[in-house]
Amino acid sequence: MRATIIHAPGDIRVEDREYPTVQLPTDVVVKVTATCVCGSDLWPYRGVRPTRKPTAIGHEFIGTVESIGSGITRLAVGDLVIAPFVISCGACPPCLNGVTVACEHLAGWGGRDDSGHPVDGGQGEAVRVPLADATLVKVPGDTEPDDALRNSLLTLSDVMATGHHAALAAKVGPGRTVVVVGDGAVGLCGVLAARRLGAERIIAMSRHADRQAIAREFGATDIVAERGDEGVAAVRELLGGVLADSVLECVGTQESMDQALHSTRPGGALGFVGVPTGGGEVPLRYLFDTNISIGGGMAPARTYIPELLADVLAGTINPGRVFDVVMPLEEAPEAYRAMDERRAIKVLLTP
Amino acid sequence: MRATIIHAPGDIRVEDREYPTVQLPTDVVVKVTATCVCGSDLWPYRGVRPTRKPTAIGHEFIGTVESIGSGITRLAVGDLVIAPFVISCGACPPCLNGVTVACEHLAGWGGRDDSGHPVDGGQGEAVRVPLADATLVKVPGDTEPDDALRNSLLTLSDVMATGHHAALAAKVGPGRTVVVVGDGAVGLCGVLAARRLGAERIIAMSRHADRQAIAREFGATDIVAERGDEGVAAVRELLGGVLADSVLECVGTQESMDQALHSTRPGGALGFVGVPTGGGEVPLRYLFDTNISIGGGMAPARTYIPELLADVLAGTINPGRVFDVVMPLEEAPEAYRAMDERRAIKVLLTP
Structure with a gap:
């Protein structure tokens, strides 16, 4: 064969x-x-x-x-x-x-x-x-x-199950606001999983028109093309001055994890499914001070x-x-x- | 005054x-x-x-x-x-x-x-x-x-609210097995909170007879005095060869966090409320590989x-x-x- x-x-x-x-x-x-x-x-x-x-x-x-x-x-x-x-x-x-x-x-x-x-x-x-x-x-x-x-x-x-895992770990549910970091197949499936679980507002972070289009089709209500602090500021503005209840990290780099952490409101939940490729540690003190929970891993x-x-x-x-x-x-x-x-x-x- | x-x-x-x-x-x-x-x-x-x-x-x-x-x-x-x-x-x-x-x-x-x-x-x-x-x-x-x-x-x-926060973050509920790391007032209140939330089995890690007695009174079903790998082995033996569904970290040192992480089963939840005093980082790859979620912080x-x-x-x-x-x-x-x-x-x- x-x-x-x-x-x-x-x-x-x-x-x-x-x-x-x-x-x-x-x-x-x-x-x-x-x-x-x-x-x-x-x-x-x-x-x-x-x-x-x-x-x-x-x-x-x-x-x-x-x-x-x-x-x-x-x-x-x-x-x-x-x-x-x-x-x-x-x-x-x-x-x-x-x-x-x-x-x-x-x-x-x-x-x-x-x-x-x-x-x-x-x-x-x-x-x-x-x-x-x-x-x-x-x-x-x-x-x-x-x-x-x-x-x-x-x-x-894999990818739809993994997007679903990210959404569950991020405690997505009816009425929750969601940010999805990563516009690969997993990130896009994360958008779809979030919509399926009843999220009210889904912000897809993406800089590619073709991926943005699928994200919209899958249920993204908003697109943020900016990254880093500008991306966080854009999320905050879209959500009326606050950060997201649920954030899905679907990449696996230190940058995407930072983007995800800083897009999560105090007491919010971060679901991460990107295979960690960076040094990859979570600052415990930041989680302590913000009451953010983190979970996910292999779906x-x-x-x-x-x-x-x-x-x-x-x-x-x-x-x-x-x-x-x-x-x-x-x-x-x-x-x-x-x-x-x-x-x-x-x-x-x-x- | x-x-x-x-x-x-x-x-x-x-x-x-x-x-x-x-x-x-x-x-x-x-x-x-x-x-x-x-x-x-x-x-x-x-x-x-x-x-x-x-x-x-x-x-x-x-x-x-x-x-x-x-x-x-x-x-x-x-x-x-x-x-x-x-x-x-x-x-x-x-x-x-x-x-x-x-x-x-x-x-x-x-x-x-x-x-x-x-x-x-x-x-x-x-x-x-x-x-x-x-x-x-x-x-x-x-x-x-x-x-x-x-x-x-x-x-x-503080302490009862904090023990309750640890138990919630560790997803304690009916039928869950629980380990509590730390036998200070917060750890003891964590035991009580776990019992209140319906945990089936509650293992208190403690080396002090007076604290062990209160832990028992608060609902601990088992006491483990060992620490480190021996403590993990004792937990595993008590739970029939597996680790705990829910682990409460109520100290704040790197040792207690390691103890807690390694007492948690794959897919389990770790609630941490000890103010982090160590370097305090959680290895992301370990969380990824084990599907362990972590949450908590200030109650x-x-x-x-x-x-x-x-x-x-x-x-x-x-x-x-x-x-x-x-x-x-x-x-x-x-x-x-x-x-x-x-x-x-x-x-x-x-x-």
């Missing part, structure tokens, strides 16, 4: 790999129908995170179950499934608490599973899925999704998918709009370039 | 000061019936925070309204009142959000009010209270409280007093048990020594 392999920073190749097969009774093999490039895939691409050897990459995919292990009880060949961005067992204390990203048997796509077997990356034609009954979510019904639905289903792997996508999926299927949210470019899998190197150069918000790849 | 003045680290004196009078229409003068020494008063006493000139000290008191300004509408001469540990206006956006400690007209006892007039410290015979209608809470009824009730009313000024005591007061008056909580020593105001220097040397948990002073 064909699969995307990162060899070194800037060096993405689509290569032949052995077609996966069931290795363990709890495995299934999924034929991938759509996958995509994540903002966090750009960290190794840019060399921010090291690549020690050629590694299968990609952690977002949907597809069709092609073969199943003997222990599988909840999935059948032919099922359309959504893969969350990590593998989890569903039975350990963290999973039972809904924190599947802290699963005691956690594994990542492109790495090794809990039993030491290699796991395929998501950006390929097929993937062996360990702990599949617990990890995958079946899409009910058996109609073939059209492109718009396919795109929205794929966002549940337990597996926990959120059923609830978000219901809304996608009902047509009340359409997060797939974050995909502005679709390419064949073979063009993965160009997909990375387009995302790296910010020519694309998020690129969907079809194997 | 007699009032407690800090001159320098270790130098506490009870001195004559001019008896306060109403200066502004929104003032009242309160004759203090009970006041006390706070763990945070020990920071200037120990020189951890500087004392640049002789300063009236103390920020917890209850008393009787003795005279009122012409603009006072909610209080009358003779009312028994509780003073929260800061002065707030009740009308600005932070106050309306319930975050009275971020009041736009915030002032502290022993400092200057928003209009520049000096404000008395709480450890004295009488106090001019600015913005009194908003700041003070009247105790309903007109019976003279007995000593036990007096003591519990006084804890609402908006004014916001919480009515709710807690109802329970004190109903007799369902008895936080006044944290006072293990009562002295006349004249013995304030000895009260500080006793608290500093940990011979007393918390000393109540009677003017």
Whole structure:
């Protein structure tokens, strides 16, 4: 099969790999129908995170179950499934608490599973899925999704679940005012999640017309293009002299965290989901003095998918709009370039 | 009148000061019936925070309204009142959000009010209270409280409100498991607050028999005397192999914060109310990887007093048990020594 392999920073190749097969009774093999490039895939691409050897990459995919292990009880060949961005067992204390990203048997796509077997990356034609009954979510019904639905289903792997996580951590709810820092796919999904949770006022911080347009479509009531102190001042002016109740940090740099912290009112809540790339410490005294709470981290996508999926299927949210470019899998190197150069918000790849 | 003045680290004196009078229409003068020494008063006493000139000290008191300004509408001469540990206006956006400690007209006892007039410290015979209608809470009824009730009313000024704030920030609720780091008056009140909010299991970390006894009385189901990794291991063992859902940090040192962080399960919540005295930073990457949320800071005591007061008056909580020593105001220097040397948990002073 064909699969995307990162060899070194800037060096993405689509290569032949052995077609996966069931290795363990709890495995299934999924034929991938759509996958995509994540903002966090750009960290190794840019060399921010090291690549020690050629590694299968990609952690977002949907597809069709092609073969199943003997222990599988909840999935059948032919099922359309959504893969969350990590593998989890569903039975350990963290999973039972809904924190599947802290699963005691956690594994990542492109790495090794809990039993030491290699796991395929998501950006390929097929993937062996360990702990599949617990990890995958079946899409009910058996109609073939059209492109718009396919795109929205794929966002549940990561970006829509992550935007939802940011919004929950920021305590978004009816009547709350919200600022979203970051206009990537996660930030845009954060806007959509905030609207879905009933926020009254949603300010998207963005300097790009195409992203501003999607933010508006997703429910942003206001756009702030300024950053730093000017950005904070603009937020304050829009909110009648005060800062926001809820702030979503969807980037992961020190600058974006500072922007988020200083946009949050005393007693407000900051939800952060950008993978921290800066030195990344939170000044405790500032939190103490302002009563701001902070939470977030890696989204337990597996926990959120059923609830978000219901809304996608009902047509009340359409997060797939974050995909502005679709390419064949073979063009993965160009997909990375387009995302790296910010020519694309998020690129969907079809194997 | 007699009032407690800090001159320098270790130098506490009870001195004559001019008896306060109403200066502004929104003032009242309160004759203090009970006041006390706070763990945070020990920071200037120990020189951890500087004392640049002789300063009236103390920020917890209850008393009787003795005279009122012409603009006072909610209080009358003779009312028994509780003073929260800061002065707030009740009308600005932070106050309306319930975050009275971020009041736009915030002032502290022993400092200057928003209009520049000096404000008395709480450890004295009488106090001019600015913005009194908003700041003070009247105790309903007109019976003279007995000593036990007096003591519990006084804890609402700070320590019981602060323990409650820690518990709320740690998302304590029915069925949650709780660890309380710190066995001072705030930590003990944190135990009581956790029980009041319905926690199922409450582990108090304490090495002192007298404090352990009060913790048990307040609802602790378990005591852990170990600290550091051994303390974490003990918590994990008590909770059947997992860490706590909710952790209350009630000290303010880097060690206690580390203890608290490492006692919190993935996806759990840490409420911190110890005034940060260490370098005090929280590693963002750790929060990201564990999905732990953190919140707390200065408690908006004014916001919480009515709710807690109802329970004190109903007799369902008895936080006044944290006072293990009562002295006349004249013995304030000895009260500080006793608290500093940990011979007393918390000393109540009677003017």
